[in-house]
Amino acid sequence: MIVSFIEFDRRFSLTISLVAAFCISAISIAQTKVGGVVYDTDGVTVPFANVVFPNSSEGTITNDDGRFYLQSDNSYDAIEVSFIGYKTKLVKLESQVTLDFEITLESDEAQLDAVVVYSGKTSKKTNPALDILRKIWENRRKNGLSQFDQYQYEKYEKLEFDLNTIDSTMINSRLFEGMEFIFNYADTSSTSGKTYLPIFINEALSTVYGDNKLNKEKDVLKANKNSGFSNNQTLIALVKDLYTDIDIYDRHIKFFDKSFVSPIGRAGIDSYNYVLRDTAAIDGVRSFNIVYYPRRKGELTFKGDFWVADSTFAIKEINLQATKSANVNWVKDIYLEQEYQVLNDSLFLITRDYFQSDFAFNKKEEGKGVYGKRTTLYDQYQFDIKKPDDFYRRRVNDYDPETYNRSEQYWDENRLEKLNKDEKQIYTMLDTLRQNKKFNRIYNIGSILSSGYYEVNNFDIGPVFSIFGFNDVEGLRLRGGGRTYFGPNDPWRIEGYLAYGFRDDQVKYGLSGKYLLDKRSRLTIQAGNRRDIEQLAASLTNTDDVLGRSLASSALISTGNNGRLSSINLSTVSLSFEPLYNLEFRLGGSYRTIKSANPDFFSLNYLDDSGVEKSQVNQSEVGLTMTYTPGRKTSNYGVDRSIINPFQYPILYANYTRGLEDVLNSDFNYDKFQIYYEHPLQIGGFGRLRARVEAGKTFGEVPLALLNVVPGNQTLFNIAGSFNTMNFYEFVTDEYVTLHLDHNFNGRLFSRIPGLRDLDLRELIGFKAVYGSISADNVAINRSNIDYLAPEDIYYEYSFGIGNIFRILRIDASFRGNYNDLPDARNFAITGSFGFSF
Incomplete structure (x- = not known):
């Protein structure tokens, strides 16, 4: 059996009782233990040298630093050390446990002449091992x-x-x-x-x-x-x-x-x-x-x-x-x-x-x-x-x-x-x-860091990572919330939060409840209400999540002015079920009001059918969504489940929304279709590519608040689906197609550059593009202070990045490919993200 070696800690020191226990263990479990380092005559360590007990099949290979560790249940009085191009050396064991060997191998010129193909890099042509490999x-x-x-x-x-x-x-x-x-x-x-x-x-x-x-x-x-x-x-x-x-x-x-x-x-x-x-x-x-x-x-x-x-x-x-x-x-x-x-x-x-x-x-x-x-x-x-x-x-x-x-x-x-x-x-x-x-206290700290919630009886306080935020309307924003939690398989859950902005001096909130009606089909009913400040232009594919925290709305640091925020009052009710594993359908309805949260700087005004200018949208909708996530792994079987392998499975999402005029004083009739497909691809030894294609179209006359605004990114953080060199509300569409490509080479290039390979950095490249258009009717009813511009000449940007900085940090430099002559255009942007990954 081939085993690895890691140098025994020379500072190792246990109490007398433990030392006695390990001595008994060494006698009863492993009769022979040896370890050390193999050098050549120049004092350079020899990696991948063979270390075996003579006349046995028990052995190991030295690691990159020439170190080895070998253990056997049998008693041996020697080890044999060999490598192509060196003389084989037999080393006597004076003790059954010797962990600090320093072994020097001498060059064997005769062997090098006779078996030159095996010294250093082996031949790809005249090597019998490769003939066997092909078989x-x-x-x-x-x-x-x-x-x-x-x-x-x-x-x-x-x-x-x-x-x-x-x-x-x-x-x-x-x-x-x-x-x-x-x-x-x-x-x-x-x-x-x-x-x-x-x-x-x-x-x-x-x-x-x-x-x-x-x-x-x-x-x-x-x-x-x-x-x-x-x-x-x-x-x-x-x-x-x-x-x-x-x-x-x-x-x-x-x-x-x-x-x-x-x-x-x-x-x-x-x-x-x-x-x-x-x-x-x-x-x-x-x-x-x-x-x-x-x-x-x-x-x-x-x-x-x-x-x-x-x-x-x-x-x-x-x-x-x-x-x-x-x-x-x-x-x-x-x-x-x-x-x-x-x-x-x-x-x-x-x-x-x-x-x-x-x-x-x-x-x-x-x-x-x-x-x-x-x-x-x-x-x-x-x-x-x-x-x-x-x-x-x-x-x-x-x-x-x-x-x-x-x-x-x-x-x-x-x-x-x-x-x-x-x-x-x-x-x-x-x-x-x-x-x-004490152990339970330590365990609870780990649980808080992993879940983001602090458990108090049957109630979880959190998520703790959403406490602080900042934007130009609210200034410093504090948010606190919680959820009911009796166990991981709870059939129902109530969640909520309160938030306060020190600049606008207003309290916001969100409240949601859901109940699992049938475990086999995961038939679930859900309802909620939210009154809050939101960046509507942060995503093309909007959801009716009443508890989500938008990084675009409340990032602590941003570039430029992020005051184009909206004040929303959203009420939703939905019914979802899974006829097949990882295939979910959701039928829902919502009513929302939308107006500018910062009218002195940002307007959402539009003309209604009678030609009257209005500043608030009142809208009722019904919608059907389908989400298919093949390969997704989940745990727990209550109303909430934990995803085990995030970002490692493809996602297919499709949505149809119908706007209902005059229902609950709603303003507009329209039909909206949206679809996106996202797929992670492992490209052999060349790293991982994540590709995303998204498309949508809105039929009917609608104002800015209901259009498809191409998501810009004015934060310093990477936001999925957004464009890093684009400002909020820079491009407005009622039909669009986008492409996002993000590739991580996992250090394949840097590993071949001396001086960089030891830093374990990882190379990143990206490309994003969007095509879109907007109808003349939707332009005509616009009375906001946003001039509609659709990317009919395909907008694109590209990026280069370095990941795995200090093992947790990624930094990307994004370059704008065109539309550089627009007012306030950002030709270059630096964004980053934190995360733990292997």
């Missing part, structure tokens, strides 16, 4: 589940999170005062040598069904259990989403929203060096052993080795470890092992999948972090058992409380792998910890 590609479809029309199997998944690099400083920290007992449960990692403390464990049992003819798969959860957070479905779903299933045969493997080049896929030949190291019998099958490591630093690649059968060219065993220089935030190490079972000469099926990641704020060896570990076992494969076509249809509500409350006897009888003593103790420790008042 793997040719035989891919002949291996595994793809041989059958249908398949099913049992799956057991165990997820665990652990604090790592436990030392005396952490133990004596005031943070853990009153919780010191938890360190009695500390252990040592078999892959890194770090001391760790388990903080979360989750187990899941399921049956997986698949149909290759229909290209469908269904995972039926039978049981789920975790330590202390059994009812937190969002936490469980978030953890599971971090560790998606992978196919090593794909060109790219997705981890943490990043596409790593697979060493088995066809793209690997340009990103890896391959060396044929050995042949041996694995489970009675003669197999080749191939070592691989990156050709360049800074790219999303792995290092490790794999065993491949010499007849079917199916992978038998593989391990992958992300290189330390890979541009991934908050993750110091990624390590993966997969094992496959031979059922006959041509059929290999995965039986075990182990994945470990080391989450940390920095990648220094001594840096503390959190291990995330997933072990997945597969068993009881069955084939060609056909299911009805509707069997694979995703149900809107498949929540079964019994699934999360299985008995201990059920788990003992159905686990595919029994828990060891340490894992059983995790449940004991964490269940005890949940009763600790």
Whole structure:
């Protein structure tokens, strides 16, 4: 088994009792532990060198810095260190635990002359390892589940999170005062040598069904259990989403929203060096052993080795470890092992999948972090058992409380792998910890930061991130609100807020209530009312959300004057349902009044049918919307749900609105159609593109307040769907088409530039365009102080940006492509955004 190494913390110091416990653990669990650094004669570290116990299949490869860690349940008295172009060195072990080796390899000129193709970068032409790799590609479809029309199997998944690099400083920290007992449960990692403390464990049992003819798969959860957070479905779903299933045969493997080049896929030949190291019998099958490591630093690649059968060219065993220089935030190490079972000469099926990641704020060896570990076992494969076509249809509500409350006897009888003593103790420790008042305080702080709400009995106060705002009408704006909250699956909820502007000396509010009438179809009724100040020109696709906070209306910092705000009084009622999973229809009605919130600066005036100039719009509407979000993952099954994978799924939105004249003193008849489609695309190793196309048309005479104003952006923040160099109300349309493209290269270019690659910056480019027109009738009734201008010559802008600054900041420079001669035109704009991402 190939494992990674991270230098053992030399400041490591525990109490006498813990040292004794670890000594017993070292004897009973791992007989031999070695670690250190490999150098050449010039004192330069040697990455990707082989370190093995002699006459065994147990070994590892040094990391980017030449470091290694190797552990075995057996006793050994030596290790063997080798690398192409160097003399193999046998190092005697004077102790069963030695973690500070400094090993120097001498150059082997004869070997370099004989095997020149394997020194440094390996050849792409005369390399036997690549001949084997090509055979793997040719035989891919002949291996595994793809041989059958249908398949099913049992799956057991165990997820665990652990604090790592436990030392005396952490133990004596005031943070853990009153919780010191938890360190009695500390252990040592078999892959890194770090001391760790388990903080979360989750187990899941399921049956997986698949149909290759229909290209469908269904995972039926039978049981789920975790330590202390059994009812937190969002936490469980978030953890599971971090560790998606992978196919090593794909060109790219997705981890943490990043596409790593697979060493088995066809793209690997340009990103890896391959060396044929050995042949041996694995489970009675003669197999080749191939070592691989990156050709360049800074790219999303792995290092490790794999065993491949010499007849079917199916992978038998593989391990992958992300290189330390890979541009991934908050993750110091990624390590993966997969094992496959031979059922006959041509059929290999995965039986075990182990994945470990080391989450940390920095990648220094001594840096503390959190291990995330997933072990997945597969068993009881069955084939060609056909299911009805509707069997694979995703149900809107498949929540079964019994699934999360299985008995201990059920788990003992159905686990595919029994828990060891340490894992059983995790449940004991964490269940005890949940009763600790200090721990619950820390947990509540984390909950506030993640949800934005502070819980008080059955009421949540918040969201805390919307407290402060500023605009030219209200000046400094304070907002506070809350919602009812009895649990994540509440069938009803009431929410509201109050806001106050110190400049206009006015109180605003919003109030909304909703009730889930039917869980299966998610039939929901909702109503609300809002009186507030709003920037109407912030979005083309308007919604009737009475509680939303518009950044365009209340950003703390903006460019130019953002006083073109409107005062609205909006009342809504709607009925929504989901006939299919992630397909929602909503039928609703609304009544609103709209007038200028700043009449000395901004006018919404228009002529009515009798030629009288009016300053306020009174409007009744009914509308039908459809939202389709394939691939969206949610948790909870009450009236509100949490989205697990935001920005990672496509969205199709369509809306029809009918304006009703004379209903509740309404002013206008009109019909409005709007549609947009947004799609994130992972373009192999070239990063992620997010594309959005939007179009709409309004039929009938309507004033400025009801037209489609192209959304400008006068804030210093990136606002989705808006144009960064455009001012509010600069372009007005009653029909339009827009295109938004935003591409993140994820550091692919900067990683090849010395001096920049170590900063882990990411390159960003963008392009936005809009075409629109406006009818003569709509121009004729305009009496506002806005001169209507439609972008009939396509308006466009483009941008260049740098992301991942300090791991959280993105800055974009946007350039206006045309219409530069307009009054107050902004030819250039700087915008930014904050966010946590991998």
